[in-house]
Amino acid sequence: MKKLLLLGGDALLLPVIKKAKEYGIYTITCDYLPDNIAHKSSDEYVNFSTTDKEDILEWAEAKHIDGVLTFTDSGALTAAYIAEKMGLPYQCSYEAASILQDKALFRDFLQKNNFNCPHAKGYSTIEDAMKDLDEFLWPVIVKPVDSAGSKGVCKVETKGKLREAVENALKFSHKKHFIIEDFLEMEGLSCGSESFAIDGKAVFNGLYDQYFDQESRNPYVPSGEVWPSSLSASYQNELKSELQRLFSILGVRTGIFNIEFRLCKNGKLYLMEVSPRAGGNRLAEMLVHATGQNIIDAEVRKAVGLEPKTLSEAQYDGHYAILVMHSLLPGKFEDIVIEDPFFNHVIDKMILYKKGDDVRPFTGANALIGTLFLKFDSRKDLNHALVNQSDWLKIKIN
Template identity: 40%
Template sequence: MKKLLVLSGDSYHVPFIKKAKEMGCYVITCDFFEHNPGHQFADEYHNVSYMDKEAVLALAKTLEIDGIICFAADEAATTVAYVAERMGLPSHPYQSIEIINRKDLFRAFLKKHHFQVPKAKSYTSIEKAQAEFHLFKMPVMIKPVDSSGSRGISKIDSVEFLPQKIEYALQHSKVKRFLIEEYIEKQGYQVGGDGFSVDGELVFRYFSNNHLSNTPLNPFVPLGGSWPSILPAHLQNKIHDEIQRLLNLLQMRTGAYNFDIRIDQEENVYFIEMGARNGGNLIPRITNYATGFDLIEYSIKAAIGEDCRDVSMAQSQGYWSCYTINSQKSGIFKGLEMNEEFMKRNVVEYELFVKPGDKIQAFTGSDKKLGSMVLTYSSIDEMLEKMDNMENWIKVIVEESLVNN
């Protein structure tokens, strides 16, 4: 029986843990949240932070694991690669994971290898950033170099907002470094979705239409994705080729990826982010519904060194989306109201992470999500219309007056 160490037992990891058990693995979870729901499904739990690479390595050596894996967390993906490389376990190169998980290193790598990349520079000093701000074409993005889930990100078009937005970015940066990057005007929807490589070859990918928040709180945090992509075939193939070129340069191996990509008005491909792990928000589940390909199963196979050479592209069937249940204001959660016809026609499954009476926060990043939904539709038009106007179908009831009581 192979021992698999899973970094985190949060709700998104429950399907991973259950699947690994079905596949005959002895599953060990570790994080510092002992009440996370996934731990009850594991064979063993250890209270060790997955952010502490050395502590996880020591634990992994003691346990004599056969594989290590994470889901939807870039910080954990770094630890996975670090531990795997030092123990000779299956994974991607640690140096490559460090590059793609740091926005400043990733932008520099892309520029060096002649990918399309916006003008960008990282800083630790507000004063230096102010002095060089005139060198950038407005508008610009201010980003922490090492955050995920759209936390700490802002778009500005004037130097007067720079100090405030830098402070906001630094609040979400562990290394206390931020990036100024020229904004990319996108054509259509931002491109998301997941993929899978075998021995470095991108053998499966399923691109989505990313639906971003249209409110002032954080207009860059994804509300969800919809499938299939409405991009024409030639653009999907162009993106595929650019991903493959990137995988070759990074010497990636076998495993899953999550993409965030923009296409500009001239059909140039820009990598916003690429994570060497599955996407969150139920993306693997939707991929399985739509294509029959089980990303979770094959991610586990890759982690424990099993043969994945039977993976291939699969045709999409039907129209699907994931949606992040969220609130645009902080307060006390009172409940969720859903249109009855929408519930019957479109909702496949959903999960709430909160209960009535819980304090909730406004949706400024993916860490503030209240739940997730898998939805299905009868047509692309219905899918896009509902995803872009979800407030007409789902309402989060919040009592603001009690938030400070």
């Protein structure tokens, strides 16, 4: 029986575990939170922080695992490291993963290889950053170099507000490094893709539009994703071409990647994030519904050395959305009510809270209450539902 190590323990791994078990694969989940939901479904749980790559490697070698996989940002580097040391399949080399998982290194890579890139620079101290204030076009964006889910991200309008933003960013950085970059004025909607490469070629690209709740404490956390993307065909082709060029330079192999990009008012398309793991909010899971193609299946097969089933470019039979349920204020979770006729458009629902659980305000992707998968016949009807969700979706917090 093949043994698959899964770094993480949240709900994103539930369909991975289910798929692995269909293949008779023994699943082992790993993080430092023993009460996480995925540990209840896996065959075995081991307690390490997903960033403790040396300790996990020692354990994995003794366990003789056959594959390693992660759907969490904190586990991507560790998974790449273990795979490389043990000769197991992974999306890319540890060196490439190190570039992709560090925003400062990634911006430097983009600039050196002539990709569109905002002026950006990484720092470890606020004092060093203060020396370079006149290098940037204000406002700027401050981010931890190694945090996902928009945690610690802040737009800074004036130089006097920089210190506060940096102190916040450093709270979410394992490396205690941050990046400052010029703010890019967006044209239309921010976009992303859940993509899958086979032998270095991006064969599947599930491009989507991102929605944000501007009333939340962190307006840079996606509160919804919509398929198919409204990005024009010409820009979609440019994105795919640039992504393929990046994959070729980095020597990408086979596996899933989460991409974030945006079209800006200067007419340029920018790759913002390319991460060697699945995205949050159950993106890969939704694409099974929206396209009929299962990139979770492909990722599981790849991880244990099996050839992924054939994948092709995404096609859609309707208009789909993931709605990220959240609260603007803290409180106690009471209930979620979905009213007719919108209930008929819900094709899947996951609620992560029980009655009485503490709910946090929506400051990062880790503060979501749950997700709804929606399907409509037209983008107009879908947009109407998203804009007017308070009319049909009642999230009751006491």
